[in-house]
Amino acid sequence: MKKSLLIFILLFSSIAAFAQQTISGVVTDKQTKESLPFANILLSESKGTITDAEGKFVLNLKKGTTSIRISYIGYTTLTVPIDNNTTYLKIALEPSQESLDAVVLYNKENPALQIIRDAIKRKKENDPERKLNTFKLNSYNKLLVTANPDSINGQIDSIYTKKDGKLVFKEVDSSNYSFKKDMTRSHIYMTEKVSEVSFSSSKGKREKILATRMAGFKEPIYEILGLKIQSFSFYKNEYDLFGTSYAGPLANNALSKYNYKILDTVTNNNRDAYMIYYSPKKKGKTSGLEGILYVDKQSYALQKAIAEIKAVIDIKAVQNFEYNQTFEVWFPSDKEINIRKGKTDDSVSLLGTTINVQRGTTPQDSTKTVSTNKQDASDFVYLSSKTKNFDLSINKEVSIRGRGLAIEIDELAHDRSEEFWNQYRTDSITKRGKETYVVLDSVIAEEGVEKDIYLARKLLKGYYPTKYVDLDLRYLLKYNNYEAFRLGLGGVTNANFSTKYRLNGYGVYGTRDKDFKFGVGGAARLDKRTNTWFGMSYTDDLVETGSSTFITDRRAFSLFEPRLFNIDLFYETRRLTANIEHQITAKTHANLMLSKSNIESTYDYGFVNDNEIFNAYEITEAIFAVQWNPFSEYMQTRHGRSEIKKGFPQFAFQATQSLKDVFGGDFNYTKFDARIVHEIRPIDKGVTSFLVKGGLGIGDIPISHLYHTSPNNPNKDVLLQRFSIAGRNSFETMYFNEFFSDKYAMFQAKHQFKPFKITRGFRPELTLITRFAIGDAENIERHLGQEFNSLQHGYSESGFEINKLFAGFGLSFMYRYGAYHLPEFEDNLSFKFTYYFSLGF
Structure with a gap:
């Protein structure tokens, strides 16, 4: 694995578990042939999946499943039989006037708009951070960069070149074979994190990271831990995905940002919910959020929420809520985010910057090389992050020292024992996961990636690190009209010297005024x-x-x-x-x-x-x-x-x-x-x-x-x-x-x-x-x-x-x-x- 690629993945990616494909398909309108986004694919009243923004779905089936049911508002519900040989379904739904009558536009207004108005109006009653005085929970997060080896064609590839209209054998390419072999053994990358999340209405929310492990690193990359991969809930005016803030679908001004449409009604925890599709009103060059809100019929709280971005990179974020009867609140229980290669050229905003590509087209006649294996391994690589909340306590005394700190990392977080991890893992580590740590620990240590990242972090702040002193690059060379060239050297002690005391100093010389200037200082940390x-x-x-x-x-x-x-x-x-x-x-x-x-x-x-x-x-x-x-x-x-x-x-x-x-x-x-x-x-x-x-x-x-x-x-x-x-x-x-x-x-x-x-x-x-x-x-x-x-x-x-x-x-x-x-x-x-x-x- 090349060092530069690994550094890029570590600094600008997050990461996760894969799911096996059992049955896949697409749902369309029988008359128009258009795909139906977010249609319900049900195994039972409460289990199943939904189609994506393109009407496609993937469903894991239990043994003995003989049929699935597809429902979509405005269409006749259809039951489709399946057997052990079923792998792909193309399902066409018939529009139904009877179903359409259920969503008549009263006063010529889309009924979904009133549901969303009520949901926004009642956020104060439903948002756990506004309804509750305090809460405290533990969470476990696992992030992977991986690929499903079963999807990869691992055959040895033959590369040919075109010469005089004929194909001439050039070489053997075993990259797909090697990639599949590597993916069978381990993931591309893996991290884990255990956090304690505390909230009080007076001091806000604080995440204390109790344990963290990044494959290959003795100490975590703190910039990644500080990255907000996914918001705590969908109730805020802004929803964060990988460092970029989008207008939330329940923001105070959401009705001016999004279109809404009722798709269906579903049941969760024995409570009915409206299934409402939302999409941006204005389509810009950079893709925006679209997805599904499951709005509880009784309280207008969220039972579940989905946000998707379809662009050069596809992102799907899912959040589930569980109903707490004692405090009558739907509380976030788990969330998941998946990222994989997209199928469009639309730009996407990640980490505060816009990512785009320009896909060039090459005339077929001008192609100089031909491969027997048409697969591109990058099509199968994806990133996923799963977080599970547990040990929830509500409206009990919570201690949060200080104000305004979003994340606090325990000094021992990077050095926890396996026994400690096993106490908090809600998702066991597979053999592939364990091997990922072994492989990456070896590769990163051998190639010195950790040292390179440490050096890059210091250089970006204007320091060149040595063991105990960071040399201050600000003093190396400057120019002004009085001194002409100003040459010098400065430095400050780093954490290896002491975390409680620091010394600093510099000396410079002006080539025109021929004078030496200097500064020295020291400080002690009191608290x-x-x-x-x-x-x-x-x-x-x-x-x-x-x-x-x-x-x-x-x-x-x-x-x-x-x-x-x-x-x-x-x-x-x-x-x-x-x-x-x-x-x-x-x-x-x-x-x-x-x-x-x-x-x-x-x-x-x-x-x-x-x-x-x-x-x-x-x-x-x-x-x-x-x-x-x-x-x-x-x-x-x-x-x-x-x-x-x-x-x-x-x-x-x-x-x-x-x-x-x-x-x-x-x-x-x-x-x-x-x-x-x-x-x-x-x-x-x-x-x-x-x-x-x-x-x-x-x-x-x-x-x-x-x-x-x-x-x-x-x-x-x-x-x-x-x-x-x-x-x-x-x-x-x-x-x-x-x-x-x-x-x-x-x-x-x-x-x-x-x-x-x-x-x-x-x-x-x-x-x-x-x-x-x-x-x-x-x-x-x-x-x-x-x-x-x-x-x-x-x-x-x-x-x-x-x-x-x-x-x-x-x-x-x-x-x-x-x-x-x-x-x-x-x-x-x-x-x-x-x-x-x-x-x-």
Whole structure:
């Protein structure tokens, strides 16, 4: 097995058990010959299956079964005899006027719509997470990537080439034979997981993973554990499948998203249910959900739900509910999801990205090779995930420490004994399953896949790992107009060194200013659950004049930072800090910092304060910041806390107070900063993002601590001389050092369209951008040696980017207009290139 294929499967797949085929068939309309989706195929009143969206079915039969019954609303129910030799049935149903009368459209309205309205209206009474005060359960999940060996033609294949219109033998191909042999021995991949799920109406739902095992890995791939393969239930406004959120069929606005149709009535747990088919009203380029809802006739709760996606990849998700008589609630009992190769070219959204293919057609005469075995092994590979809930307790005391944490992984979860697993397995491990662990443990260890994944994970975060220290790639090479090339090295200790303590440091050298800068620091963890750290650091480095950051911002890594290339206004700072960071909740991160800075400008500047001119000064600051991401989801592992689902909007707030005469501080001022980031990512459409940011400064603030709203236009006279790299959230037409403010507000809106599919390898992306900023600066005359304007009249620019024209590179065009429009047309233009790094998935 090739290493690259295995890594792809592990990182972007989930996985499962196979079912043997006994009898298959298709159900159609006898008159129109059209297939009938989701028709009932019954062995008894409560056992059977339904046809899929194409009218096809597969049914496992017990010994002695002599007939099956097919029912579909609007058609005459048909009983079909079968015998031991029956393998395939083509069943044609006769439309029935009598059955149609049962679903007369009262007031000219589809009766399914009123049933769905009632189901939506009564969600509060039926959704376990809204009806119940608490619940707790255990669940067992098994995921496989596999194929049914009985479906594979394992004959040795002969490959021929065409020559002068004749077939000439080329070679023997045993790939199908080997594949069938491998599938008879083991699955392609396998994982297991045991979880404890707790819920309280005050603290929400928490999954604690008690045990996890991924074939070949000593420690699990946490990114996969954090992936939401399937939602807990169908009652939410969004239903998640493999990291993508779809509008739920019982969402509050579901009637505007889906069409509904009554198919039949069925019985489950001695209670009748409406069987309602739903499908998207609008068919986009990316497939949406369709399926069946089994709605209880008495309570309008869900007895069962099915969601399917038919595209380049077919996905089918099934969830069953059991009725709890004591609490009068239908509670999720088990769920299953299956993925296999699709039969259409329709795109599908998985893991937050769109997957599509372009199937080329090759003229028959131009085919150079011919195979005797027409089977493609990939047609038989599928992924499946089964989860069974058990040991359910309702409305009993539940302990959930902290708030907002979606997943918590026990530190011993990856090292459980076989006895522990046997206590929780609801589905026994077959001989093939056991052999899968043996085979994959050997293959992955031999090829070093676990090490490669660990390295890839670190590199994506900007680190190169060694045994005890992760080298920080941010410091290797940068460029700006003051230092020219900035060369250096940095690092931070990792979990192998300690999970309770960390040390970090860096050193850099500027080739133009010929000066060495450095920083050192350390921190100790005071509380693991609240992720509370106390740290101290010292830096002797340069800081961009007018820049402002939120101290709660997480570490960000990019190959290069576009704005740095053109910055030339820096101040030197020697800064000592002490800080405490703390998770108020999993979604609310706070940081309190006290700092003492000695500041000296690298340019001609003086600040007038109390009749004294300060060329160099000292600042003592107390800073408190909060980052709140209410719609994100987080996971706690033994390595720390990570965001497993980025939700929007996100909010940040920061308050700064400088302290005059405290530790030698020269000035007294107060600053308040706020930021809101929001993204809208509808399926089959582009991405719309918004950034709102502002700051208010009161008191004696030198230019180093004013605001500049991120200008990114070099101070050159000719347009092409200003050709450089466009930033992400910067004003591209605003010249460096043109504006400084002590109060400001800025707004940015972007809309990134879906890529244009010009050719298979050429898919440029168009992004429309508009930005606006307004601000003011009091007593500009106090700032000597630097001339600048405020933003009191409002600054505007708009334009667009055409990204990924070649190897991630694109072009940016922006135009400056409004109150600060310049007399020369060319001076209002910005023409730059862009670069967006992509991993290709």
